[in-house]
Amino acid sequence: METKILFADIDGTLLNDQKEIPKENMTAIQKALDLGHYVVVATGRPLDSAKAVAKDLGLMMQGCYLIAYNGAIVYDCGNEKVLKKESLPLSYVKELFERAKKAGLYIQTYKGNQIITTQDSPELEAYRNHTKLSYQVVEDVFEVLDEEPQKAMLIHLTDKSKLEQFQRDNMEWQKGKCISLFSMDTYLEYCPPGATKAAGVDFICEYLDVPLKNTVAAGDERNDIPMLQEAHIGVAMKNAKEEVKACADYVTQRTNNEAGIAEVIEKFLLSES
Template identity: 25%
Template sequence: MTVKMIAFDIDDTLLNSDGKILNSTKQAVTKALAKGIKVVLCTGRPLAGVTSYLDELGIIGDEQFIVTNNGAIIESISGHIVSKKVLDNAAYRRLVKYGHDNGLKYYALDDDSNVYTDDRDINRIAVIQAFENRAGIYFRSPNELPDDFEVTKVAYVGEKSDLDPYEDAVKSEFKDICYVVRAGEWFLELMHKNVSKASGLQDLSTKLNIYPDEIMAFGDEQNDIPMFQFVGNAVCMENGSDKAKGYASYVTDSNDNDGIAKAMDKFVFGK
């Protein structure tokens, strides 16, 4: 298999347990870029939450791309939008109302990486997300925002015990308008129904004339499963969830033990 594109999830994949990129990963990415391989960060984060990693990896210019918000936005590193799929105002209002009616804390994200909520007691997960993504938090209800206000996603957040009882119900309630995914224990994320990491990679690979079997993807969680199903070589980190591992073609070492570099040596560089 000739690898022409490599897609990386960020949290617990590209980043180790300390939130850092391993030197072995940096070296492997530098080598891949030198070979002309497209290196694509494919993440649930907004753009503001990944720019420092792009700089650190040397991914720059209008010929390299990023997939953010779980596939809702695809753009070049220099800011050219390839595609954008968002939730309209009616969908946003419906999701907020459901959260209020069922006691679910939430935040919404716009296409400028800003966090919005009207939960009086802002959940700690929303605060952490805003900090990690270098985003502002705006305390606004839907009625305090423009009638055409759109969001890239809404996330119901809380402890595992808060979200577990609602996961199936939320998927059923919003299956007509949303792609719903449990992105981790503390997140139940809802996006445009045609959005996923797979759809983002598909749109981008079509633009670049790259076939799925020429794409390698690294991930660790349930929101990585769609891209695992799309690409030719799906690599799950050893620290990943059992569900994600079930869809991988290869399980590499952990994000703390050079898992990315080891898999790239095996499949990309032929060591």
């Protein structure tokens, strides 16, 4: 059996809607690792949040990797080291904060793995509950930031159209500076131009010397589409957005609440066919 790599999104894919890891997923992942396959957790979450999920999955070990911040960071779990890191220039982040303020939208960025924002708001509280990260609310973000962050993110909890309008209004500005993407209906993320999950797939394949034809990627949201298209087999979860299903090679019969990743592993990594 040839060595393969599984790239799996976290929310809506590895985790169920209660943000728990189905036991069947954990069992299937362990079987894949025992056979010598690699497992990569690919997420828009910051590195510490992704590491916490990997730890719960028992993936902080050799053969396991993380793609965090939508591809801005690639991390070796077994050797506990960052393999790749990209960032946004502070001038771009500052302009995003100014544009978000003008549009009346909440925005945050990161110092390492800590949330940095100017507003103590429902958006911040919801995001903190989701990621379990610490935070700072400050008057001037740029007096706190001492290095370039991996991304900035706008959040609106009730009206996705406001984020979509912001993205459209600033599409010309972002050209050559950064990319924008939705990781959830409530999250509009601005990342370095080379920070995509697809770029993470290419980097890890080259790093591990595993050909793309031996890769499988699974996800459910729009920021997963580049990863699904880059991998040899792109899998959309049954619960995925319709546009994600449209670009996938396979759609699972089980949702993330029914251990759909176990289905993916059994079909594409554990089967000889």
